[in-house]
Amino acid sequence: MARMLEPLVVGKVIGEVLDSFNPSVKMRVTYNSNKQVFNGHEFFPSAVVSKPRVEVQDTDLRSLFTLVMTDPDVPGPSDPYLREHLHWIVTDIPGTTDASFGREVVGYESPRPNIGIHRFVFVLFKQKHRQAVSVPSSRDQFNTRQFAEDNDLGLPVAAVYFNAQRETAARRR
Amino acid sequence: MDFTNKARPDTPLPLARQGSVYSLTFDEFQSTLAGGSKDFGSMNMDEFLKSIWNAEETQAIAMTSGSGCGTTGTDQQTGGIHRQGSLTLPRTLSQKTVDQVWRDLIGVGTNTGNAGPSSMGPAVPAGIVAKEEIMQKREPTLGEMTLEEFLVRAGVVREEPAPPITPFRVTTPTVCENNFGKFAGLQMPPRPFGGLNNGSVIPGFVELGPTPVAVPVESPVDLNGNSSDLSPVPVPYVFKGSLRGRKGAATVEKVAERRQKRMIKNRESAARSRARKQAYMMELEAEIAKLKEQNKELQEKQVEMMKIEKAKVQEIMTQQPMSKRVCLQRTFTGPW
Numbered sequence: 001m002a003r004m005l006e007p008l009v010v011g012k013v014i015g016e017v018l019d020s021f022n023p024s025v026k027m028r029v030t031y032n033s034n035k036q037v038f039n040g041h042e043f044f045p046s047a048v049v050s051k052p053r054v055e056v057q058d059t060d061l062r063s064l065f066t067l068v069m070t071d072p073d074v075p076g077p078s079d080p081y082l083r084e085h086l087h088w089i090v091t092d093i094p095g096t097t098d099a100s101f102g103r104e105v106v107g108y109e110s111p112r113p114n115i116g117i118h119r120f121v122f123v124l125f126k127q128k129h130r131q132a133v134s135v136p137s138s139r140d141q142f143n144t145r146q147f148a149e150d151n152d153l154g155l156p157v158a159a160v161y162f163n164a165q166r167e168t169a170a171r172r173r
Numbered sequence: 174m175d176f177t178n179k180a181r182p183d184t185p186l187p188l189a190r191q192g193s194v195y196s197l198t199f200d201e202f203q204s205t206l207a208g209g210s211k212d213f214g215s216m217n218m219d220e221f222l223k224s225i226w227n228a229e230e231t232q233a234i235a236m237t238s239g240s241g242c243g244t245t246g247t248d249q250q251t252g253g254i255h256r257q258g259s260l261t262l263p264r265t266l267s268q269k270t271v272d273q274v275w276r277d278l279i280g281v282g283t284n285t286g287n288a289g290p291s292s293m294g295p296a297v298p299a300g301i302v303a304k305e306e307i308m309q310k311r312e313p314t315l316g317e318m319t320l321e322e323f324l325v326r327a328g329v330v331r332e333e334p335a336p337p338i339t340p341f342r343v344t345t346p347t348v349c350e351n352n353f354g355k356f357a358g359l360q361m362p363p364r365p366f367g368g369l370n371n372g373s374v375i376p377g378f379v380e381l382g383p384t385p386v387a388v389p390v391e392s393p394v395d396l397n398g399n400s401s402d403l404s405p406v407p408v409p410y411v412f413k414g415s416l417r418g419r420k421g422a423a424t425v426e427k428v429a430e431r432r433q434k435r436m437i438k439n440r441e442s443a444a445r446s447r448a449r450k451q452a453y454m455m456e457l458e459a460e461i462a463k464l465k466e467q468n469k470e471l472q473e474k475q476v477e478m479m480k481i482e483k484a485k486v487q488e489i490m491t492q493q494p495m496s497k498r499v500c501l502q503r504t505f506t507g508p509w
Contacts, residue, residue, distance in 0.1 A: 010452040012448060039452060039453075
């Protein structure tokens, strides 16, 4: 399964946002029902305005999962002094279903990267039991590791990220 | 190494140490040039310096051809500084002979009464009377002095009548001081020499022209700033810096620092870009592998399905003799 982790390591998601883990659950994130999120692929901000469909696959209905989406490159990747910015938290997602079956603790915020190319990370945790996850007071200066620790979520079971920059930014010059 | 061997096969060659001519004493240097001691004394400073450089070049060439080490840089530096150095000798100095310079050195030295370097030999007492006596006493001491020290002192003494003769800590403009502090300590190759020489120019002779001053003015700033970081700073910047030198070393430093920061930021950005590209590539490859596998599985499944289909059809075929008749029977449909 190390093969799956390589893009996360190279993209520094594992390191700056998460610790190394064993991806045991398949997660599929899709925007607009046809654009699937693959590690390191670029999305236009206009394409990710609405919340995606997050499917938690091949596990059992009894397991519950928590999904977190953050941006570790705020305000800009060269000097991310506001790391991280929280975009979305959904808890109590039953296995084999998708995020719409869970409880949205923090509402989905559309990515609006202003400076540079940002990474947007989806992290899935397996809950030990149905729980009330502590709601962070602010979306700024969020820390995924700390959040997981505070809520006894342990290591992630799945993660994926995409890149996004300003809609009108110069690409491929 | 060859020319020194000619002169003194027995003496351990100081040249072997760092390849610097300047750590030779006057005596050794004189003998290598196969000139009498008197010749040296009455030689012009100009010629004196030229002869030193010649010797240096010869030595550098000998080193390169002999060792084959990376002394080409040194060579170029030597050559470069050779050209520069001849420009930077102050007019007053070049008119004098070595002897006169030495006399002034000693004269001032005795006035201030500071302790000189050990190679000076016995301290010359103050209030010397006879010139001849002085000459005699000085010859050996001059001879024992190293070239480096002589030049340093000459430089220092020339410009400031009463400096302390632990000259390497002279409190002249900072640049100068840094020059001496660094270079006196080092027994190093051509560069310090150029620096020394031009350092002697600086205090009184800033107006001489920026170009010759360029190298030494910039180098102490470089060396005393972030030496490790600024080593990649290319030569062209040196001259720019010298022209700006009028504003002060601090500004130049700030600009260099800013440039440095920009470069670092740029490098980081480039690294991130590369990482992004690599991650994307890896992901694509992983995807391809996954899809290929999926494809293979599906194809196999397809084959399996076909087989099953076929088998089913076969089965139906065998049953057909029975049902065929049934199929082909007339049916009682509509009356028309």
